Amino acid sequence: xxxxxxxxxxxxxxxxxVSEALQQAGFKTQQAVDGVEGVDKIKAGEIHCVVCDVxxxxxxxxxxxxxxxxxxxxxxxxxxxxTTEGARDLIAKAKAAGxxxxxxxxxxxxxxxxxxxxxxxxxx
Amino acid sequence: xxxxxxxxxxxxxxxxxxDVFSFHGGDETDYDPTVAEFAVSYLFDNCEPEEMVxxxxxxxxxxxxxxxxxxxxxxxxxxxxxxVVVCSLDWIGELSNLxxxxxxxxxxxxxxxxxxxxxxxxxxxxIESTVGSGARDAVVVRTIAGDILVVLNxxxxxxxxxxxxxxxxxxxxxxxxxx
Numbered sequence: 001x002x003x004x005x006x007x008x009x010x011x012x013x014x015x016x017x018v019s020e021a022l023q024q025a026g027f028k029t030q031q032a033v034d035g036v037e038g039v040d041k042i043k044a045g046e047i048h049c050v051v052c053d054v055x056x057x058x059x060x061x062x063x064x065x066x067x068x069x070x071x072x073x074x075x076x077x078x079x080x081x082x083t084t085e086g087a088r089d090l091i092a093k094a095k096a097a098g099x100x101x102x103x104x105x106x107x108x109x110x111x112x113x114x115x116x117x118x119x120x121x122x123x124x
Numbered sequence: 125x126x127x128x129x130x131x132x133x134x135x136x137x138x139x140x141x142x143d144v145f146s147f148h149g150g151d152e153t154d155y156d157p158t159v160a161e162f163a164v165s166y167l168f169d170n171c172e173p174e175e176m177v178x179x180x181x182x183x184x185x186x187x188x189x190x191x192x193x194x195x196x197x198x199x200x201x202x203x204x205x206x207x208v209v210v211c212s213l214d215w216i217g218e219l220s221n222l223x224x225x226x227x228x229x230x231x232x233x234x235x236x237x238x239x240x241x242x243x244x245x246x247x248x249x250x251i252e253s254t255v256g257s258g259a260r261d262a263v264v265v266r267t268i269a270g271d272i273l274v275v276l277n278x279x280x281x282x283x284x285x286x287x288x289x290x291x292x293x294x295x296x297x298x299x300x301x302x303x
Contacts, residue, residue: 010242011214011215011217011218011221012210012211012214013205013209013210013211013214013215013218014218016210055221055225055240055242056242057242080302083225084221084222084224084225084226084228084229084240085225085228085229085240086225086226086229086232086294086295086296086297086299087228087229087232087294087295088292088293088294088295091295091301095303099303100302100303101300101301101302101303102295102300102301102303103298103299103300103301104295104296104297104298104299105222105225105297105298106144106147106148106222106297106298107298108298111298111300112300114300115300115302118302119302
């Protein structure tokens with residue numbers, strides 16, 4: 001059974017580019033436009049890994065990680081941040097919140113897929 | 125080595141333009157300020173607004189305040205992505221996000237902290253034409269699909285000096301870290 005990956009980004013182009021790369025690698029994907037929708041889709045279940053932007057309206061990526069980790073069902077859910085942010089202190093903050101990875105845009109599809117493959121197979 | 129904030133901002137901005145557009149289809153960039161300022165005037169006088177798309181994104185901090193504007197023809201933006209583009213308005217917004225995100229990371233290496241805003245996009249030509257007490261740098265990015273005008277309006281502390289902190293390196297564009 002192929003893993004189901006949730007792509008959370010306020011840019012529809014990024015969501016489509018990430019989804020296409022993952023689908024070509026054999027994953028199923030869902031999309032969310034911001035952290036609010038992202039949390040809702042995670043709590044609806046059947047998500048094996050999340051690729052999530054940081055700077056988004058309504059609820060940012062780090063807030064999404066913090067909220068999801070409060071739910072015991074999702075303490076081990078792999079969450080990879082995909083963002084323009086590269087400051088080490090912000091990366092450390094995301095790690096402390098419970099994120100499992102950090103990719104700085106612009107992303108290389110092969111590296112993104114490799115990171116998802118490594119983390120998604122360990123969940124669910 | 126201590127540098128003037130203006131020099132750091134301009135150098136970081138231009139490097140960010142190079143970084144983003146070398147990845148996303150730019151063949152060369154023209155930093156001639158005469159060309160860039162001419163391009164601003166040319167756009168307002170000669171281009172059909174309905175063919176154009178614009179993005180604005182801002183960066184704010186205690187020591188720096190700036191806004192970047194990207195303007196190009198809609199079809200240029202769609203073609204430079206070299207990947208699926210659902211909407212040129214969305215993609216020019218994401219390009220502005222990539223640009224100022226990269227710029228923000230470079231400023232962080234000078235201990236300059238700032239907050240990146242969310243991009244706003246509109247059809248047509250939208251650039252703040254005056255900078256008041258601030259400064260401006262402008263670049264024309266030449267791609268095989270057409271030109272992209274990138275303008276940075278910025279405000280900085282006039283009496284300060286900034287110094288690069290070799291211990292404060294940001295994660296590289298495209299890097300992957302698994303914890």
